[in-house]
Amino acid sequence: MPLHVPPAPAPALRSVLAALGSPTAVRESRTPSLRAAQGPMSPELPLPVHELDHVTAAGTSPTRLTGWRFLIRCDEGAVAAADTMLTPDGWAFSHFCEGPYITSSELALRHAEAMPKAYQPRLLSVPELYMLTLWLHADCADDGASGALAPADLLVPLAPAPPGIAAHRPHRAADLLPVLTHRLSPAPLLGSPA
Structure with missing residues (x-):
């Protein structure tokens, strides 16, 4: 089934196009593959990037929109990504x-397109675990900026995933959140030996 990719805010797209059109921005970026790319480059597949701060005792997981990520394509495929962020003046290129998340994102999106159910793709970052997942949101009518992580949503950890969590394997949010909760919980302090 096709994925329902939400439209990115127009200022976010314009900021990425301006950065791609700036020889200085491309030349001074820390992305050798972008600097070495031949031919025209275009931003595609804008995905809202949400961050998971914590999982509550009730099992709910508040997320917040932190930006939009565009895959940068040229003739040989995706070579980089461009991130945008919300500033007091609106959306701006970041x-x-x-790195590996670019290829991993493309692979996860291809697998998601082959699923029998339609989803809205997003990215979900879990900074404390150095983890990025493709979040397949079941409500395709959401605008991408809002909508809570629902128990039936699918989370596909991108490679490299944290130890013990399989990359590219879809997990229902209700099943993966307890694992993340356990990992995000501080370890209990051990008492001193007697």
Whole structure:
């Protein structure tokens, strides 16, 4: 089933296009693959990036929108990503990035398109675990900026995933959240030996 990719805010897209059109921004980025890319580059597949701060005792998980990520494509496929962030003046280009999450995102999106149910793709970051997941939100009518993580939503950890969590395996949010809760909980302090 096709994915229902939410439209990115127009200022976010404009800021990425301006950065791609700036030889200085591309040349000074820390993305060798972007600097070495041949041919025209275009931002595609804008995905809202949400951050998971914590999981509550009730099992709910508040997220907050932190930006939009665009895959940067040229003839040979995705070579980098461009992140935007919300500033007091509106959406602005943040930085270019590359690395394993670019390829992993493309693979996860291809697998999601082959699923029998339609989803709205998002990215969910769990900074404390150095984890990024493809969040397949079941409510395709949401605007991408809002909508809570629902128990039936799917989370697909991107590679590299934290130890003990399989990358590219879809998990229902209700099943993966307890694992994340356990990992995000502080370890109890051990008493001193007697």
